[in-house]
Amino acid sequence: MRQTEMRQTEMRQAEVRQAEVRQAEVRQAEVRQAEVRQGDMADGLKETAATPRHFVWHGEMGDEMCAAFAEDGYLIIEDFFAADQCDALKAHAIGLMDNHQADEDLVVFSAAGQAHAKADYFRTSGDKIRFFLEEGAVDEAGQLRVPMREAVNKIGHNLHDLDSEFSAFSRAPQMRKVAEKLFTAPQLLQSMYICKNAHIGGEVNCHQDSTFLYTKPESCIGFWVAIEDATPENGCLYAETGGHHGPLRALFQGGQENGFQDKGGELAMRTLDTTPFGEADAALIARKGTLVLLHGRVPHLSSANMSDKSRHAYALHVIDGSAHYPAENWLQRGADHPLRGFETEGLTGG
Numbered sequence: 001m002r003q004t005e006m007r008q009t010e011m012r013q014a015e016v017r018q019a020e021v022r023q024a025e026v027r028q029a030e031v032r033q034a035e036v037r038q039g040d041m042a043d044g045l046k047e048t049a050a051t052p053r054h055f056v057w058h059g060e061m062g063d064e065m066c067a068a069f070a071e072d073g074y075l076i077i078e079d080f081f082a083a084d085q086c087d088a089l090k091a092h093a094i095g096l097m098d099n100h101q102a103d104e105d106l107v108v109f110s111a112a113g114q115a116h117a118k119a120d121y122f123r124t125s126g127d128k129i130r131f132f133l134e135e136g137a138v139d140e141a142g143q144l145r146v147p148m149r150e151a152v153n154k155i156g157h158n159l160h161d162l163d164s165e166f167s168a169f170s171r172a173p174q175m176r177k178v179a180e181k182l183f184t185a186p187q188l189l190q191s192m193y194i195c196k197n198a199h200i201g202g203e204v205n206c207h208q209d210s211t212f213l214y215t216k217p218e219s220c221i222g223f224w225v226a227i228e229d230a231t232p233e234n235g236c237l238y239a240e241t242g243g244h245h246g247p248l249r250a251l252f253q254g255g256q257e258n259g260f261q262d263k264g265g266e267l268a269m270r271t272l273d274t275t276p277f278g279e280a281d282a283a284l285i286a287r288k289g290t291l292v293l294l295h296g297r298v299p300h301l302s303s304a305n306m307s308d309k310s311r312h313a314y315a316l317h318v319i320d321g322s323a324h325y326p327a328e329n330w331l332q333r334g335a336d337h338p339l340r341g342f343e344t345e346g347l348t349g350g
């Protein structure tokens with residue numbers, strides 16, 4: 001009798017081991033497929049030294065993912081959102097652009113627009129939904145040269161609290177799961193729907209996100225989601241592998257006194273460290289639905305989109321509520337817009 005029980009236990013253990021081996025094989029095959037896809041999407045890739053690791057989402061941010069993020073300063077997780085969720089967010093964003101009654105922004109972004117009006121429009125957008133237009137999308141007379149949905153560079157910076165669709169996307173269970181691995185008290189600070197439209201989408205210069213969204217201690221992490229395939233041809237992200245171990249180069253902030261926003265204070269880039277950025281050696285090629293995590297210190301950029309294909313993306317920047325948020329930071333929210341976490345309970349949206 002005891003021998004029979006022992007044999008059954010051994011058989012169960014062997015079955016578990018076999019299932020684990022099968023699961024590991026499936027995961028390896030998925031990673032190989034992701035690498036092949038990355039190769040297929042790599043047309044136009046400049047010579048890069050690093051081959052970014054690609055992971056596939058299986059409901060958990062595992063130890064390997066955490067280790068890769070800590071080493072590289074970025075993390076690519078495929079199949080994070082379903083393609084139809086991305087399509088729905090894109091359709092919604094295009095609807096917002098089509099329905100946008102442009103007035104202030106046409107003046108601000110016209111070829112004759114004043115730099116300070118542009119700066120003000122940006123400076124006060126932290127708790128609003130504003131439309132930032134591409135360079136050259138508006139003529140001297142304040143008329144759009146292309147339809148609004150093609151003229152928009154990005155929509156920002158509080159989609160995640162003011163728009164119910166964006167709130168739901170930002171607070172999707174898998175976003176919350178990842179955030180819980182990375183933060184003590186995650187708070188959603190900034191959101192941007194970035195269009196990088198065909199032929200008109202401008203470049204984003206090399207920068208560190210903590211320059212713009214500084215906390216003490218630093219805690220900013222970018223959650224960047226490919227709403228469409230992002231390739232070297234249509235302006236995917238590039239990042240400096242391991243570059244988050246370098247110093248923070250600059251802070252983009254307002255005057256020293258608290259409440260600079262109310263006083264219309266000027267924003268300025270303050271140099272902290274003159275070490276040049278290293279080469280952005282990793283093309284973060286991302287299939288639709290992929291999450292790219294970006295450490296607040298990792299230098300990253302994207303090129304102008306000269307191709308026929310748009311490259312829509314949604315970027316959410318999260319900070320830790322336990323860190324100090326300086327009153328000099330450019331992004332300030334009114335008292336009626338307190339920061340919120342990933343909890344969906346009690347949200348009305350809209």
Ligand SMILES: O=C(O)CCC(=O)C(=O)O
Pocket residue numbers: 194196204209222224237300301302313315
């Ligand atoms: O999407 C891009 O091209 C740039 C995004 C970016 O720099 C960011 O989310 O921090």
